[in-house]
Amino acid sequence: MLMNETQKLLLVLLISFEIAFTKSVYLNLILIVMSLLILLITGNFAKNFARLLIVSILPAIGSFTSFYFFGTGNKEQRVHFAFVMTTRVGVYIFLGAAFISTMVLYKLLRSLEQNVKMSATFVYGILGAFSFIPKIIHAVKTIRAVGMMRGEVLHFWSPKLYFKAITQSLVWSNNLAMAMTSHGFEEGEKRSYYERFPAKFGGWMIILIVMLFIQYCVFILRLW
DSSP states (O other): OOSOHHHHHHHHHHHHHHHTTOOOHHHHHHHHHHHHHHHHHTTOHHHHHHHHHHHHHHHHHHHHHHHHHHOSSOHHHHHHHHHHHHHHHHHHHHHHHHHHHTOOHHHHHHHHHHHSOOOHHHHHHHHHHHHHHHHHHHHHHHHHHHHHHTTOOOOTTOHHHHHHHHHHHHHHHHHHHHHHHHTTOOTTOOOOOSSOOOOOHHHHHHHHHHHHHHHIIIIISOOO
């Protein structure tokens, strides 16, 4: 891969910031197509496209109707800005999906730790919290099964179910904190790395090319 996870995140943030101040429908459509191509290349197109399309329908319709019926200016201006906001919603959704499809959470957190000096304690704490998710799901199933054995039905809205799950989670979090302390996870202490995720020159070049392409579309081609 030419880009590490930190560079991917930076590129997504820069594009999101850029389109927030542009009013180009064509540029937004180009970015949506590029995002779909990434999903297609990564093999996540078929299972994600329909879901993303469904997710984007309501905010897209809401954006279009809001700016078309309640926007300022003449009809042509309102239609243009309504399409701008609608396609901007699509860019945010599909661009985010393209980033997630190529992102590994472990690599992202470790990359942020190494490249932007994010706290190692914070990074490993998040990784530990995510590792609890399967255990919490299993614990909820176990609690419900135990309740059934006692003749007590614990529905998903039952406070007792979540109280017991939270109690179990507190025990796990305390064990995690003790384990991290015993392995030297102290705030501000330097640690060695088993695997490194350096920022690559090719990644910086991709970021530069993409951002220059956006500027070219906006200021030279004037894709409005």
